[in-house]
Amino acid sequence: MTLEQIAKLGKIEPNNENLEILTYYKTACQKWLESKEFKNSNWAKKPYPPLLNPDEVVYEKIPDKHAWMLNLPLPKNYDFVLFGSHAAGMHAALPGFFTLCGVCVRSIIPKQMDIVQEEQKGSFGCYCLLHKKLLAMKKVKELGYTKKAYLQITNLILDSDAKKFYSLINASVAINIIRDPISVLRTMVTLPNFADEFSINDDEGRGTGLFLSDEPKAIFSKNPIHYGGILDKNGKIKAIISPELNAISGWLEDREQMFHDGILYDYFKDNIKELYIKQTSDFAGGRGFEAMSELASILDFDEPEQKDRWLFEKHVGEMTNLLPITLYANEKDELFSNEIKTNRNDKNFNKNSAKIVLCTRFDENNRL
Template sequence: MRCIIPKQMDIVQEGQKGSFGCYCLLHKKLLAMKKVKELGYTKKSYLQITNLLLDSDAKKLYSLIDTSVAINIIRDPISVLRTMVTLPNFSDKFSIDDDEGRGTGLFLSDEPKAIFSKNPIHYGGILDKNGKKKARISPELNAIPGWLEDREQVFHDGILYDYFKDNIKELYIKQTSDFAGGRGFHAMSELASILDFDEPDEKDRWLFEKHVGEMKNLLPITLYANEKDELFSNEIKTNRNDKNFNKNSAKIVLCTRFNESNRLKPERDISELFSLPDPLLRVFVDKPSDAVKLLRSPDLLKKAQLYIEKLSCEVLQKASKLEANRKLFNENDILEYFQGHEKERKLAATLIKEHIKYQKQKAPDIVNCFKYYKEFEKICFELDGTKL
C-alpha cells in the first residue's frame, strides 16, 4: 500500500500546495491507510517520494518523514532522461465531480473511439521561445532542456539524501531493472523478508511480468451512466453540468488493479459484472449507491457493460501506440543530443553529478554498470574537460 508525494503541478486546490499542503495531504492519506490496515486489507504501507519540494518549508517537511528504513531505487541517468522524453501525459483528468458538482468524465452518449482525439495524449518538457512549456503530441528530443529544468521530477536524489542522511539507519539500494521483465517477483520476495510484508504468491507471478506503464497513463476514467442517455449516440439528453443529472447517474471508474481503490475501497469493486479484455483492468463504483443504481436497472447495467467493454478495448489499443512511441528514441539519441548542445550538456553534468553523489559512495558497483552514464562521462571530459 503506497502513498506518493504528489507533483505540485497536478494539485488543483491551493490548500494542498507547497510543503505544508503536502504534509496535510499525506497525513490524511496515511490515516486512511491505517484504517485499511486495521480492517485487514493490507499489512504494510510506505511513503513513495518521487517528486521534490523546494519551498522554504521543505526541510521541515522532510524532517517529519520517518526514513529510518529506506529503499533508493536508482537508474542510469541517461535512461531516466530517455524515459522522461517519451513519457506521455493525459491532457484532461477524467475524475469524479469537481467542487461544483459538474461531471468531468465520460457519458454513455460519448463515442469511446473519440475520447483520445478530444482529450489527446501529450508529451511535456518542450519550451517555447519565451521559456514556457508547450505540449506536443509525439516525443521530441528538444524536450530535454525542459526536463533538466524540472527539479521537481528529475535528478534530485542528492538533495533528498542531504535531507535524510542523518535519519537513515537501514538503506537498501535497488535498480529499476530489478523490478522489470519478470524479475519483480524475486525482488519483492527479497524485500518481503527484509521489510516484513507477505511474499508474493506464486500464482501471481504472471502479474510481475506485465508491463503497465502506458495503461497507467490512460486511467482512471470515470463514466457517468444515466438511463436518459442513448448509447454511443453523441447526443446527451441534458446539460453535462446539470448537478441533478450527475447526481442521478451511476458513477463508474475504469482503472487498473494497481489503483489505490483496490486497497482503500475493495468493497466497491464490481469488475465481475463486466467483460474486461485484460486481467489488469478493474471497474469500481464511486459509492455503494452507484452499484444499487446499476443493479436496480437491468437496461442501465447492460448499457454500462457494453460501454466499458468498448472503452477498455480503446484504452488497450491506445496503450499499444504509446508503447511504440517509447521506442522512437533510445539512450544513444540522448547522448548524441548532448554532443551537439553544449549548454544543455553542461547543465546535465552539474545536475547528474549532484544527483548520484551518494549513490557513487553507497553503491559504486551499480553506478559503474551504468553504461550510458559512463558514455556521458567520457563526452563531458573530452568536450569540456569536466570530470563527473
C-alpha cells in the same frame, strides 16, 4: 520557559496567531522541553525539535495545523519510506508488486500542479494532507486490510519550508529506487497521456474521463493521446501529438519530478538507519519476482507466490498514464454527442453522475 522561548526553540514565527496556539499547549510543552528525557534524547538534536513528546501524543486529538506548528513528526503508521524519481517504476510496477506481497496501502505526496485545493499546496499543505492520510492508514491496518504500508516520495517539495517538512518524516527504514538518467529521460519523453479535452473536474481528482454520451469515433479522431515536456512562452508544459526530442530540456529542468534523489537523501540522511538501494532494472525483464523476494525477507512482508510469478513479468509502463479513466453517466445528458462536452468542468453535474472507474488491478480505485 516563556512562550517566546518555546517559539524560538521550535523556529516558530512569534506572531499573535502562533502564540495564541502555543498558549493552549504551553504547560505540556514546558514539561517536555524542560525534562531530562527531552534534553538527553535525539529529539533535542533535530533541526525542528518537537515541542511535545511524540511518544505521548494522541495524533487524532491534535489538528494537523497545530501538529505542524509543534514540529510533530508525521504519524508513524507506515513501515518504510520509498523514494526516488519519476520514470523509475515507482508509479507503475512497484505499487502492483507490493500489492501482490500484501503491502497494499501507500501514501503519496502529489505533484504541486495536480493539487486543486490551495490549502494542500506546499510543505505545510502536504504535511496536513499526509497527516490525514496516515491517520486513515492506521485504521486500515487495524482492520487487517494490510499488514504493511509505506510512504512514497516521488515529488520533491521546493518551497522554503521543505527542510522542515522532510525533517518531520521518519525515514529510518527507506528504499531508494534509482535508474540511469538516459532511461529516465527516454521514458518521460515517450510517456503517453490523455489530451486536455479528457480532463474532468468533479473534485475527486480522478483526472481523466469520458461521458457515456460521447461519440467514440468523434472523440478518438481528435488525437486523444498527447506527449509533453516542451515549455510554451508562458513556461507551461505544451502538449504535442508525438514524442519530441526537444522535450528533454524541459524534463531536465523539472526538479520536482526527477533527478532529486541526492536532495532527498540529504534531507533524510541524519535519521536513516537502514537504506536499501535498488535499480529499476532489478525489477524489469522478469526479475521482479526475485527482487521482491529479497525485499520481503529484509522488510518482513509476504513473499511473492509462485502462482503470481507471471504478473511480475508484465510490463505496465506503457499504459499506466492512461489509467485510471472514469466513465460518467447522467440522466440529464443527451444520449450521443459528436462534440466535446461543455459541462466537463461542471462540478455539480459531474459529482451527481454515475461513475465507472476503469483501472488496473492495483490502482487504489480498485479498492473503493
